[in-house]
Amino acid sequence: MKSYDEIYRYTQKVLDLIEKPGINQEEVEWVKQETLTGFREYVNPGFLEYRKSVTLGALDAAVEWSDAGPNSFRDINGKEYIDCLGGFGIYNVGHRHPKVMKAVTDQLNRQALHSQDLLDPLRAMLMRILAELTPGDLKYSFLVNSGTESVEAALKLARAYNPKKPTIIAATKAFHGKSYGSLAGTAKGVFRRPFMPMLPGVRHVAFNDLDMLRKTMQACKMVGEDVGAVLLEPIQGEGGVNIPDDNYLPGVRQLCDEYGALLIFDEVQTGMGRTGKMFCSEHYDIAPDILCLAKSFGGGIMPAGATVATEKVFSVLFENPFLHTTTFGGNPLACAAAIANINVLIEEKLPERAASMGEYMLKGLREAAKGHVDKIVDVRGKGLLMAMEFVDDNIGFQVSKHMFDNGVLVSGTLVNAQVIRVEPPLTISQEEADKVFDTLALALEKVKQGK
Numbered sequence: 427m428k429s430y431d432e433i434y435r436y437t438q439k440v441l442d443l444i445e446k447p448g449i450n451q452e453e454v455e456w457v458k459q460e461t462l463t464g465f466r467e468y469v470n471p472g473f474l475e476y477r478k479s480v481t482l483g484a485l486d487a488a489v490e491w492s493d494a495g496p497n498s499f500r501d502i503n504g505k506e507y508i509d510c511l512g513g514f515g516i517y518n519v520g521h522r523h524p525k526v527m528k529a530v531t532d533q534l535n536r537q538a539l540h541s542q543d544l545l546d547p548l549r550a551m552l553m554r555i556l557a558e559l560t561p562g563d564l565k566y567s568f569l570v571n572s573g574t575e576s577v578e579a580a581l582k583l584a585r586a587y588n589p590k591k592p593t594i595i596a597a598t599k600a601f602h603g604k605s606y607g608s609l610a611g612t613a614k615g616v617f618r619r620p621f622m623p624m625l626p627g628v629r630h631v632a633f634n635d636l637d638m639l640r641k642t643m644q645a646c647k648m649v650g651e652d653v654g655a656v657l658l659e660p661i662q663g664e665g666g667v668n669i670p671d672d673n674y675l676p677g678v679r680q681l682c683d684e685y686g687a688l689l690i691f692d693e694v695q696t697g698m699g700r701t702g703k704m705f706c707s708e709h710y711d712i713a714p715d716i717l718c719l720a721k722s723f724g725g726g727i728m729p730a731g732a733t734v735a736t737e738k739v740f741s742v743l744f745e746n747p748f749l750h751t752t753t754f755g756g757n758p759l760a761c762a763a764a765i766a767n768i769n770v771l772i773e774e775k776l777p778e779r780a781a782s783m784g785e786y787m788l789k790g791l792r793e794a795a796k797g798h799v800d801k802i803v804d805v806r807g808k809g810l811l812m813a814m815e816f817v818d819d820n821i822g823f824q825v826s827k828h829m830f831d832n833g834v835l836v837s838g839t840l841v842n843a844q845v846i847r848v849e850p851p852l853t854i855s856q857e858e859a860d861k862v863f864d865t866l867a868l869a870l871e872k873v874k875q876g877k
C-alpha cells in the first residue's frame with residue numbers, strides 16, 4: 427500500500443495527461459514506460475506475449491494514443507494506422523463520429539446516469555426505434571452494456587419462455603462471449619475447458635449443417651430433452667467469417683418453428699449494417715425470435731447492447747420486470763449514443779455503403795492475393811465483414827505483422843492468425859482501401875522472400 431498522498435499525486439498526473447491536447451517527448455517516454463510496467467505488473471503479463479505489435483520487438487509502436495480520423499488511429503509516437511480491425515466491429519460509423527460525440531456530450535451536460543427509479547425517456551425512445559428498425563415481430567428490448575450480457579439475457583428469456591424444453595443448441599466455431607451463460611454457447615474448447623462444467627443443457631452442432639441440426643432436434647425430443655432455443659451467429663465472426671449456404675438459416679428458422687424452439691440470432695458483430703444490410707438476417711428474409719446486439723450498437727463511443735424479442739417471448743418478464751435487471755444497461759449516455767448511431771447509419775446509408783465497399787474490398791484483396799496460393803488460401807466476406815485465410819498460423823502472423831509495420835491494423839495475433847479478419851469502419855474511403863490492398867500485396871511479397 428502507498429499513502430493517499432502518493433496515490434493522489436499519481437491520479438493527478440494522469441488527469442493532467444488526459445487533459446493535454448498534445449504531449450512532449452518526455453511525457454511520451456513516461457507513458458510508454460508506465461504502460462509496459464502496468465501491463466506486466468498489474469494488467470496481465472500474458473498480454474505482452476500475445477500482442478503481436480509487442481512481440482515484434484517494436485514496443486514503441488505498441489502503445490495507442492489517439493484517433494487520427496474516422497478510419498484511422500495514431501500510436502504514441504504519432505504513427506498512423508488504417509483501422510482494418512475496427513475493434514472487432516465496434517466502429518461501424520467510424521471513430522468518434524461527430525454526431526454521436528455531440529449526442530453523448532449534450533446528454534452528459536444534462537444528466538449522466540439515470541435515477542434507477544423514475545422513468546427514463548431515452549430508454550423508451552431508443553426501444554421504440556429498435557422495434558421499428560428490427561425485422562419481423564421483434565418489439566420489446568432489454569438494454570445491456572456488452573455482447574455477452576445481451577446473450578445472457580437471450581438465454582434467460584428462452585429458458586423462461588420454454589421451461590419444458592431445456593436444451594439449447596449452438597454451433598461449433600461459435601462465439602457468444604465469455605460470461606458463464608454465453609460461454610456455454612461459445613464453442614472454442616480452450617476458452618471453455620478450464621471452467622467446466624458449463625451451463626447444463628447446451629449442445630453444439632456443426633454450423634451450416636441443417637441435417638445435423640434436424641437429427642439433433644429429433645433425438646432431443648425423443649429422449650424428453652426438447653430443444654427450447656437455437657443460438658446462432660448468422661455469419662460467424664470470431665470463428666473465421668463463416669458464411670452459411672443460402673438455404674441454411676431459412677432452414678433453421680423452419681426447424682425451430684416445427685419443434686417450437688426459439689431462434690436466437692447473435693448479431694453482436696453482424697448487426698448495425700456490417701454485412702451490407704442493417705441486420706444480417708435481412709439477407710435471408712427471415713427474423714429471429716430474439717436478437718442480440720452490442721459492439722457497434724453504441725456508435726463506437728459508448729459500450730451498449732440490446733436484446734430484442736417478440737412480444738410473445740418478452741412477455742415472460744411482464745409480470746415481474748425485476749426478474750432480469752442491470753444497473754448500467756441502457757443508461758442515458760448509452761441510449762444517446764445508440765440513437766445517434768442509428769441516425770448516422772440511416773443518414774449516411776452505411777449499410778448500403780458496406781455492401782458496395784465490401785464488394786470493392788473483396789475484389790481488391792483477392793487481386794492483391796493473386797499469385798500467392800502457397801500462402802493465402804481464401805479471401806471471403808459479406809459486406810465489410812471479411813477474412814483472409816492463410817495456409818497456417820505462422821504465415822498469417824507474418825503477413826499481419828508486415829501490414830501493421832506498414833500502417834494497417836488487421837486482426838492477426840500470435841495465437842490465432844490463420845484466419846485474419848478485416849472489418850474496417852463502414853466509412854472507410856476508397857483511397858484507404860487501396861492502401862490496404864497495396865500493403866497486403868507488399869506484405870505477401872515480403873513473406874515470400876522469407877523476411
Ligand SMILES: *Cc1c(COP(=O)(O)O)cnc(C)c1O
Binds near residue numbers: 573659693694696
Ligand atoms: C464480440 C461478440 C460477443 C461478445 O461481446 P462482448 O461485448 O465482448 O461481451 C458476442 N457475440 C458475438 C457474435 C461477438 O462477436
